[in-house]
Every structure is written in C-alpha cells, then in structure tokens.
Amino acid sequence: MDIMIVLIPIAVLMGLVGLFAFFWSLRSGQYDDLEGAKHRILIDEDEG
Amino acid sequence: MALAASGCPSGLAAPAPEIPRADPAAFVRRDAEGRDALELLVQGARCAGCISKIERGLLDLPGVIEARLNLSTGRLRVAWRAGALAPARISQKLHDLGYAAQPFDPDAANAQADHEGKFLLRCLAVAGFAAMNIMMFSVPIWAGHGEMGEATRTLLHWVSAFIAVPAAMYAAQPFFRSAWQALRARRANMDVPISLAVVLTLGVSISETWRQGAHAYFDGVTMLLFFLLIGRYLDHRLRERARTAARDLLALQAVSAARIGADGAIDAVPAQALQPGDLIQIAPGERAPVDGVVIEGESELDRAMLTGETAPQSVRVGMRIHAGVINLSQRLVMRAEARAGESSVAELARLIEMGEQRRARFVRIIDKAAALYVPVVHTMAALTFLGWLAGPALLQAFGYDVAEAGVRIAILNAAAVLIITCPCALGLAAPAVQVVATGRLFQRGVLVKSGDALERLAEIDTVVFDKTGTLTLGQPRLVDGPSGETLQQAALMARASRHPLSRALAHAAGPGPAIAVRELPGVGLEAERDGAPMRLGKRSFAAPDAAGAPADGAAELWFAHGDAPPVRFAFEDAMRADVGPVIAALKQRGLAVELVSGDRLVAVQSAARAAGIETWRSDISPAGKVAHLEALRAAGKKPLMIGDGLNDAPALAAAHASVAPGAALEASQAAADLVIQVRCLRLWLKRLMLRKPRGGACGKICSFRRSIILSPRRLPQPGF
Numbered sequence A: 001m002d003i004m005i006v007l008i009p010i011a012v013l014m015g016l017v018g019l020f021a022f023f024w025s026l027r028s029g030q031y032d033d034l035e036g037a038k039h040r041i042l043i044d045e046d047e048g
Numbered sequence B: 001m002a003l004a005a006s007g008c009p010s011g012l013a014a015p016a017p018e019i020p021r022a023d024p025a026a027f028v029r030r031d032a033e034g035r036d037a038l039e040l041l042v043q044g045a046r047c048a049g050c051i052s053k054i055e056r057g058l059l060d061l062p063g064v065i066e067a068r069l070n071l072s073t074g075r076l077r078v079a080w081r082a083g084a085l086a087p088a089r090i091s092q093k094l095h096d097l098g099y100a101a102q103p104f105d106p107d108a109a110n111a112q113a114d115h116e117g118k119f120l121l122r123c124l125a126v127a128g129f130a131a132m133n134i135m136m137f138s139v140p141i142w143a144g145h146g147e148m149g150e151a152t153r154t155l156l157h158w159v160s161a162f163i164a165v166p167a168a169m170y171a172a173q174p175f176f177r178s179a180w181q182a183l184r185a186r187r188a189n190m191d192v193p194i195s196l197a198v199v200l201t202l203g204v205s206i207s208e209t210w211r212q213g214a215h216a217y218f219d220g221v222t223m224l225l226f227f228l229l230i231g232r233y234l235d236h237r238l239r240e241r242a243r244t245a246a247r248d249l250l251a252l253q254a255v256s257a258a259r260i261g262a263d264g265a266i267d268a269v270p271a272q273a274l275q276p277g278d279l280i281q282i283a284p285g286e287r288a289p290v291d292g293v294v295i296e297g298e299s300e301l302d303r304a305m306l307t308g309e310t311a312p313q314s315v316r317v318g319m320r321i322h323a324g325v326i327n328l329s330q331r332l333v334m335r336a337e338a339r340a341g342e343s344s345v346a347e348l349a350r351l352i353e354m355g356e357q358r359r360a361r362f363v364r365i366i367d368k369a370a371a372l373y374v375p376v377v378h379t380m381a382a383l384t385f386l387g388w389l390a391g392p393a394l395l396q397a398f399g400y401d402v403a404e405a406g407v408r409i410a411i412l413n414a415a416a417v418l419i420i421t422c423p424c425a426l427g428l429a430a431p432a433v434q435v436v437a438t439g440r441l442f443q444r445g446v447l448v449k450s451g452d453a454l455e456r457l458a459e460i461d462t463v464v465f466d467k468t469g470t471l472t473l474g475q476p477r478l479v480d481g482p483s484g485e486t487l488q489q490a491a492l493m494a495r496a497s498r499h500p501l502s503r504a505l506a507h508a509a510g511p512g513p514a515i516a517v518r519e520l521p522g523v524g525l526e527a528e529r530d531g532a533p534m535r536l537g538k539r540s541f542a543a544p545d546a547a548g549a550p551a552d553g554a555a556e557l558w559f560a561h562g563d564a565p566p567v568r569f570a571f572e573d574a575m576r577a578d579v580g581p582v583i584a585a586l587k588q589r590g591l592a593v594e595l596v597s598g599d600r601l602v603a604v605q606s607a608a609r610a611a612g613i614e615t616w617r618s619d620i621s622p623a624g625k626v627a628h629l630e631a632l633r634a635a636g637k638k639p640l641m642i643g644d645g646l647n648d649a650p651a652l653a654a655a656h657a658s659v660a661p662g663a664a665l666e667a668s669q670a671a672a673d674l675v676i677q678v679r680c681l682r683l684w685l686k687r688l689m690l691r692k693p694r695g696g697a698c699g700k701i702c703s704f705r706r707s708i709i710l711s712p713r714r715l716p717q718p719g720f
Helices: A003-027 A034-040 B048-059 B087-097 B106-110 B115-143 B150-171 B173-184 B191-210 B218-252 B344-359 B365-397 B407-420 B424-443 B453-457 B467-471 B485-494 B500-509 B579-588 B601-611 B622-634 B646-654 B666-671 B681-689 B696-710
Strands: B035-043 B064-070 B075-081 B100-103 B256-260 B266-270 B279-282 B292-296 B299-302 B313-315 B332-336 B446-448 B462-465 B472-480 B518-520 B524-529 B532-537 B555-561 B567-575 B592-596 B615-617 B639-642 B657-661 B674-676
Touching: A003 B115, A003 B150, A034 B048, B035 B064, B035 B087, B048 B064, B048 B087, B087 B100, B115 B150, B115 B173, B115 B218, B150 B173, B150 B191, B150 B218, B173 B191, B173 B218, B191 B218, B191 B365, B191 B407, B218 B424, B365 B407, B365 B424, B424 B446, B424 B453, B453 B657, B462 B467, B462 B622, B467 B472, B467 B567, B467 B601, B472 B500, B485 B500, B485 B524, B485 B532, B485 B555, B485 B567, B500 B555, B500 B567, B524 B555, B567 B601, B579 B592, B579 B601, B592 B601, B601 B615, B622 B639, B622 B646, B639 B646, B646 B657, B646 B666, B657 B666
Parallel strands: B462 B592, B462 B639, B592 B615, B639 B657, B657 B674
Antiparallel strands: B035 B075, B035 B100, B064 B075, B256 B266, B256 B279, B279 B332, B292 B332, B299 B313, B446 B674, B472 B567, B518 B524, B524 B532, B532 B555, B555 B567
C-alpha cells in the first residue's frame, strides 16, 4: 500500500489545481457576462 | 448613410423610442490608462447581432479604443483617446443604430460590484472540491469495510480530516456569520441548527478518527455545505438581480442639466452638481432637473408623472416649477432654487424609502418555518442525548446487559438527529422554487423584484388602481369633433406642433402634410392658408365669441379658418379597452377594488364609472395616497397598489404588494414589487391573478417543500 503515499497527494493536488483554476476564472471576470458570452461565439471576427 | 435596420437585427427588441437625451459629457471619467471612459446603460440589445453592431459601430468612430457591451447587465463601456471625441457623438451614434442609451454615474456603478455573490461562489467551489475529494477516500473505506486494515482506514480518515476541517471552516462562514448575528439578537434562524450540525459533526468525526474508530463523517459535512451553498447562492442571485435593477435605476437618475455659465456658454453638468442660483436651460422634451423659477420663456408643462393630472399646465416668467416636469413646447430658462437632493422628487424618494422600510418587516414564510422548526429540532437532539445517557444506565440498573453506553454514544446519536433534521431541504427548496417561479414569470414578461413579493401577492384582498397611465392610456385621444375636411385642415397645423393635444389630433387625422405655423406658447397655433388666417388652440384664442359650447371640463382645442364658424375638438384620456372585464374579474374573486388618483374630480369620476369602480377618490397628493394605503392597512386590509406615475411611487412602496407596468417611470418601477412588460391590462392581471386561487407561488413552495422534507434524506450517511 506504499503507492498510496504517492497517489493521495497527486489526487488532492489535481483537485486543488481545479479549484484554483476556478478561482482564477472568477477573478478575471469570466462570469461577469454569461448572457453575452453565449452570443459572442456567433460573431464572426473576420467579417466587415 | 446606408439605411440599416434600426435596433436589434433579430427583431427581438423594438427600436428605441424617442426619449429625452442628455449630453453624457458630465459623466466622462479619465481612466487609469489616461483614456476618457464613459459608462452607458443600453436598452434594446438582445443578441449577437446587437453586440457586434454596437461595438463595431462605436469602434468606427475616430479615436475610440475600446467598446465592450455586457449583455447581461446592458452596460456599455466606451474608452477613447483623451479629447479625441465629443461624448455626445457616442450617444448620437447609439441612437442612430436604434438603441436607447443613458449615461450613468460611474461611482454609483462601481458600488454595484457583487462581492457577496463572488464570496458565496468561492465558498461553493471550496465545498464542492472538498466534498468530491473526500468522497474519493470515503468510497474505498465503505467498499473495503471489514477487509481494510485499521491503519489504512485511519490514514484515509486523517487525509479526509485535513481536507474537511479547513474547507468547512472556510465554506461555512456564511452560515456561521448569519447564525452568530441571529443569536446576538436573541433570535433563532435556519443557520443556527446548520452551524451547530457542522461543528458538532466535525468534532465527533475528529474524535472518532483519533480513537481509530470505524466511522467518520467528513464527507457528510462537506456535502451538506455544498448543497446548502447552492441554495444560498440561488437565493442571493435572485435578490441581487432585483437590487441591481433598482440600483441601475438610481444610477440613471444621474441626469445631466444644461447649465448656462456666466459668459452665456451652455455646458452639461450632473444634476447633483447644480447649486441654488444656477441658470438652467430646458429644451422642449426635457425634464426639469431641480425645483426652480422660470426667468425666461413661456411654455407648457406635462405634470402627469408628478400629479397624475393629464391637462398640460402653462407657465410664464416668475412661476415655480417642480423637478420632474416635462417641458412641452418652447425653450425655458429657469433659476435653480434647490439642490437635486432637496427637490420635490427627493421628497418622493424619502416617502418611498419609508414604505420600503416598513415592508422589510414582512416575515418570510421560510423564517416563520424556522421559528417553529428550530426549537423542536434542538429539543429532540437534547432529548436524544439525555435518553442515551440515562437509558442504558437505567437498563443496567434493572439487570439488562447493555454492550455500549456512555457520553460518546449519546453525543454521536444527538449529532445524528441534528444532521438528519438539518434544514437543508428548506435552504435549497425555497430558493429553487422562487428561482423557477420568477424565471417562468420573466419569460412571460413579469419581472419579480423581490423573492418575497410572490408570498405577499398571494395574501392581498384589496386592489387600489391609479388612473392616469394605468386604467387609462395616459395620452389624450380625440373623442368629439368634426371629421372629414375640417379635421384634415386642423391636422395640417397640428402636425407641426409638439403639444400633446396637437399630437392627438394629428394621430386621429392620420398621416398627411403639415404647414408652417407660428406657435404661441400656452395659447395655440396660427397660420395662413388660402388667404385667410387659421387658428388652432384655446377657446379664448381661436373662438373668443363661440357661444353655447359645453363646458364639461374636458381638454379641448378650437379651430377657426377665416370666417367659417369655429369648431371644437374634445379630448379625453382614453380608457384601456379591457378595463371593464378586468375589474369584473377582480370583483368576482372577492377582491375590493378602489381608484385613487391625483387628477380632477370630473375626470376621475367618469373613469371610475366607465371602469365600474364604486370606491374612488380624486385630487389626492402622493402623501395622501400613502395615507390612504396606511388607513387600509390599519383596517386590517392587505392592499395591492397598481400604478405607474412618480406620484404613485411612494404608494407603491407603502402597499402590501405593488405592480408597475413596464412603461412606468423608473422610480415607480424601482418601488414596485413586480414590473409587468405587457401592454394589455387584462393579459397582465390574468397572469397575476391566475396564481391566486391556488394560494399563489407560496402555496407551491409549501407543497414542494413538504414533499422534500418528508422524503428521506438522500445524502449518503452510511455510518448512521
């Protein structure tokens, strides 16, 4: 069961990476305009 | 310029109507990068087409560096090279594109950042992270029950504890704070049992882990927090949306005024910056920003929003005018006599605030439940504890063999009672139902401003209507007068004027040509045609010697052409077509219906008769309306106020529940519980009243909640 000493930190670390990725996205304002985000994908940048 | 479609290219929103536009120059701020920046609230933007149309259109303007539209809030941020552009060109451009845009005070906007919501989201993320990672360690423990060695199990428990304790301490902060506040005020709310359950379970689990016991409940604690935080966040979102709407309206009150400087130059300043003694120009179509005295010009004022009175009032030099009135025909210059915060509009705002404070005392159904629930739950937990402490000892005293007993088992079982009865169903279900209900209503054009509005709406027993703009259309309509050639001739003149009665006449005559007229403010119009003078206006002006004409107090225009006898056009604020059936339907449901208006007795009387309302009052001031609603409440009634004018806003706030139509003035929308975007009175009342017989949304919440509370808990608690 020695492998657990390696696997447990890796598992928790991966969870933490996800958590901090969420914090970063929250801080950088990516949830400020959910309504606009879903429409912006339809705008063709090259046009006009 | 190529003729592009005006407004939303998908046709989801109508092009913006003509509104009084203010020069945004007063609200431009220099940002951190040395650019000029302006925040605008854009109305009518709905889709991807709108975003690209607005952003590209503005970027085409010379000097504009950044244009970003937030579609959720309708806020547009524009930044340009300092001094490269006149701010008025931005609002002009938006207007050309077909969108209404109003500047708002960036200081008010900055105060709107939703810190509480972001904190709840972070708590939710932490609780979710902890719940999932602890489950990763809990599943092996359950799966390997009986096979896993004690050391491995304890190791996994310790790892769980190291995740759960800091995570719970962080994520449970919203509950701890609220519980602490309630306890300090010697009350009990839902967060008291929640906090107690979290702390107790963590404590029991740590002590079990220390003892190398078989069961720890870290997974349960974090999962409980995760679910409760979902409910808390939904609830917050709902209230935040209502608050944002209200604050946007407040920020929009930041109207600018055209101040005339000492050198005669006119510059745009925020209304808040006006000082008594300042000279202000009011162009036709603009609102007076503060109270003051007319010192130049002669015109007519629309006071309908302030007093409910439909007939325009003429003003001359030396007359006092109140903030909020709209100048109708000619340029006026006024001298300010009060600051924006001391004007008559601010007085209304104070009345509104008083009403809202009173309403805040309404006890939400969920808090009523908590007041009953919390003592019961805590008594049960205490009884469990005492029972397990005393029971085994008693049994042993009678000679029975009891394997396990003692304080540890008693605490464990008391904690089990607390966790199982933890009101997470209440915390999750009530906001979930409110979010669904308000979401559905929103799709049908009803904006619910506060979560408890639906609960209050279900309790009403009296409906109080305003007249102008609610029962009536708020605009004069031609009801009596000649038709055919005479009407067309009068319309030639009427089309050239901005006066409401002229507009109504032009509307009745249909589209057609206009001729050049001379407008005599407060009197009428004059023109020449076929060599004979034409006059349209007051009786004293157009028909000084007309006899035998009815004097019924209705708004009227007289028209005279040459030597022909003058003719009379009578106007009335027309009733909405569906008022009668709506009033009848309300009465059928056993609701008392009243009409309270600031308009003249004759107008109110005829409106009440036409609508079939027996109880009515006329010439009521805004404070009088509030007093009337107070009297109703004192008599034990629960009135619903329906109104749209600024003069109704205090009454809307004072009523038990209130509704404002979508066309209402911003202040009224901010004061009302519900804003209804549908034009037709019957449609919107039907939508609301449909809920009544079933006990309203509140009844729905109750049954939904009952079913959740009564169903067994679904969170895995294998230890219990």
